[in-house]
Amino acid sequence: MPDAADPAPMNARRKFRREGEERRRQDLIDATLDCVAEYGLQGASLRTIALRAGVTAGLIRHYFPGKEELLQEAYTALVGRMTEQAKAALVMEDASPRQRLAAFVTANLNAPIIDQRVFSLWATFLGRASADPTLARAHREGYLGFRNEVEAVVAEVLAAEQRKTDESELRHHAIAINAIIDGLWIEGCLAGEMFSSGELAAIGIKAVEAELGLAQERGEDQ
Amino acid sequence: MPDAADPAPMNARRKFRREGEERRRQDLIDATLDCVAEYGLQGASLRTIALRAGVTAGLIRHYFPGKEELLQEAYTALVGRMTEQAKAALVMEDASPRQRLAAFVTANLNAPIIDQRVFSLWATFLGRASADPTLARAHREGYLGFRNEVEAVVAEVLAAEQRKTDESELRHHAIAINAIIDGLWIEGCLAGEMFSSGELAAIGIKAVEAELGLAQERGEDQ
DNA sequence: GGCCTTGTTGTGCAAGTGTATAAATAGCCT
DNA sequence: AGGCTATTTATACACTTGCACAACAAGGCC
Numbered sequence: 132m133p134d135a136a137d138p139a140p141m142n143a144r145r146k147f148r149r150e151g152e153e154r155r156r157q158d159l160i161d162a163t164l165d166c167v168a169e170y171g172l173q174g175a176s177l178r179t180i181a182l183r184a185g186v187t188a189g190l191i192r193h194y195f196p197g198k199e200e201l202l203q204e205a206y207t208a209l210v211g212r213m214t215e216q217a218k219a220a221l222v223m224e225d226a227s228p229r230q231r232l233a234a235f236v237t238a239n240l241n242a243p244i245i246d247q248r249v250f251s252l253w254a255t256f257l258g259r260a261s262a263d264p265t266l267a268r269a270h271r272e273g274y275l276g277f278r279n280e281v282e283a284v285v286a287e288v289l290a291a292e293q294r295k296t297d298e299s300e301l302r303h304h305a306i307a308i309n310a311i312i313d314g315l316w317i318e319g320c321l322a323g324e325m326f327s328s329g330e331l332a333a334i335g336i337k338a339v340e341a342e343l344g345l346a347q348e349r350g351e352d353q
Numbered sequence: 354m355p356d357a358a359d360p361a362p363m364n365a366r367r368k369f370r371r372e373g374e375e376r377r378r379q380d381l382i383d384a385t386l387d388c389v390a391e392y393g394l395q396g397a398s399l400r401t402i403a404l405r406a407g408v409t410a411g412l413i414r415h416y417f418p419g420k421e422e423l424l425q426e427a428y429t430a431l432v433g434r435m436t437e438q439a440k441a442a443l444v445m446e447d448a449s450p451r452q453r454l455a456a457f458v459t460a461n462l463n464a465p466i467i468d469q470r471v472f473s474l475w476a477t478f479l480g481r482a483s484a485d486p487t488l489a490r491a492h493r494e495g496y497l498g499f500r501n502e503v504e505a506v507v508a509e510v511l512a513a514e515q516r517k518t519d520e521s522e523l524r525h526h527a528i529a530i531n532a533i534i535d536g537l538w539i540e541g542c543l544a545g546e547m548f549s550s551g552e553l554a555a556i557g558i559k560a561v562e563a564e565l566g567l568a569q570e571r572g573e574d575q
Numbered sequence: 576g577g578c579c580t581t582g583t584t585g586t587g588c589a590a591g592t593g594t595a596t597a598a599a600t601a602g603c604c605t
Numbered sequence: 606a607g608g609c610t611a612t613t614t615a616t617a618c619a620c621t622t623g624c625a626c627a628a629c630a631a632g633g634c635c
Contacts, residue, residue: 149582149631171481173395176622187584188623198623251483258477259393260543261469271544306540306553307560313539314532321482322493331528338529341563371601371612398592409614410593420593 145187156194156204158184163205167255168248172202203265206256210273213253216244218280228287229345235284236339237332239312240319245331250320281305281312288343304343311338367409378416378426380406385427389477390470394424425487428478432495435475438466440502450509451567457506458561459554461534462541467553472542503527503534510565526565533560 150158162184166175177198181188195201220238223231238244260267282305289296289304296304312335319331340347372380384406388397399420403410417423442460445453460466482489504527511518511526518526534557541553562569 144629145584147583147631152582155582169484171484172393177624178622189585189625190583192624193582247483251480253480254476255480257543258473258475258480261473262391262393267543274540274544303556303559306537307533307556310533310536310540310556311529311560312536314534314536315528317535318528318532321479321489322496334525334529334532337525338533338560338564341566342560344563366599367614369601369613374612377612399594400591411596411615412613414594415612 147186152194155186155190159186159191159194159201160205160208163201164209164252167202167205168251172255172259175202202256203263203269206266207269209249209252209256210269213244213249214273214276217277221280221284228284228291232284232288232339233336235281236312236335240315240332240335241329245316245319245323247320247323250317278305278309281309285343288345292345294344307342308339311335311342369408374416377408377412381408381413381416381423382427382430385423386431386474389424389427390473394477394481397424424478425485425491428488429491431471431474431478432491435466435471436495436498439499443502443506450506450513454506454510454561455558457503458534458557462537462553462557463551467538467541467545469542469545472539500527500531503530507565510567514567516566529564530561533557533564 159180162180163175165183166180170179177191178188180201181191191198191201195204217235217239220235221231223234226234256266257270260270282301285304285308286296286301289301315331315335319326337347381402384402385397387405388402392401399413400410402423403413413420413423417426439457439461442457443453445456448456478488479492482492504523507526507530508518508523511523537553537557541548559569
């Protein structure tokens, strides 16, 4: 066997394709989130991330000043996607405010928002928020955005019921409802198999309606 | 200046005291929690932990098989302290069930249970729970213990109000109330300065009583 | 086709990691 | 007081980490 004209030289430099900046940054951010979800912040090394993204480690420094900035951008992207998904459940034309609120709760307590991987990411990053102002700010913005959406729907619901409520009361309702959704979301993510399908959403809707003092709706087959 | 008879030889071996096993393990676990809270899992190296505990790194291996076991024991200890503190708020003699429930909510939504450091630890470890069965088990045990306590008080409250409730309904109440407390706890830990003193507890009590369908109690000065 | 820009690779480095193990000494027992 | 033992220190080691930088080649432009 003559080894002349070897088509795969041993010390061949790796082939690569040039990608657009936006695409590469997204890929790197996605790879970062994957690694953090699977191995935690400690296991998410630049080399692991690069491997996941299909590039070599050095390239990361071409798009991000350092690892910290990459992580911060990844978290910002995560928070953005989470709140975006949650809010998407609110855009329902021709539905009563109460129906929209119920749909909102249901959407937030089922897949894909109830998700172990996302919870893992959420918790991992939030654990560093008290030490990293950038993470803290990213979280707070997402949180307040979410709560404001809740407050808006609650206002609509109460208006439709012709109940007047002052600003402070409205804020309290929003805080409580936000807490109910968050708390149930955590339980669902951590121990989803403990609850039957739709159970969390049912608990959530009942709790939210009780908080707002809405009379129980009768089931259609009761 | 003659340097003869130096009382502090340059290459002196560090002085140390022998401590009881229990004491050393506790110190190491506490140091571990401190480091994780401050620097995260990545920043909590054996050397950092040892420094915090006032010993050298090698000693850790004398008490723990490896770093992983140390972290697991630290998390178990944390969960134990958290649930212990929370349950402590329930031991009130001569108080009505409803008062005990309110006191329970209040205790869980104020210092020392509302605490940034504890939250940071909770989130950091929980972020790894989906990948580490030992952490997951430690969490689940603490969570179920907590929820069972809630369920017991709820049963007492409803019994005192002479309301009969089946098992499933009781469980749902416990899940919802647990979610309310968890959700508000998180908000308080992450953004304590957004709420005035006692505000979270007030929101929590109202939400919990609404969930149970208890008539609003009139304020004493109203 | 050939050049030039720049996205991409590969290598190197100093610092830090967890673990293993030998050497030392603190403090109890007699 | 003096030895014994187990706690503690100190050092070594192989490995990983984030970062810096030089070499390279992909693909647009003329």
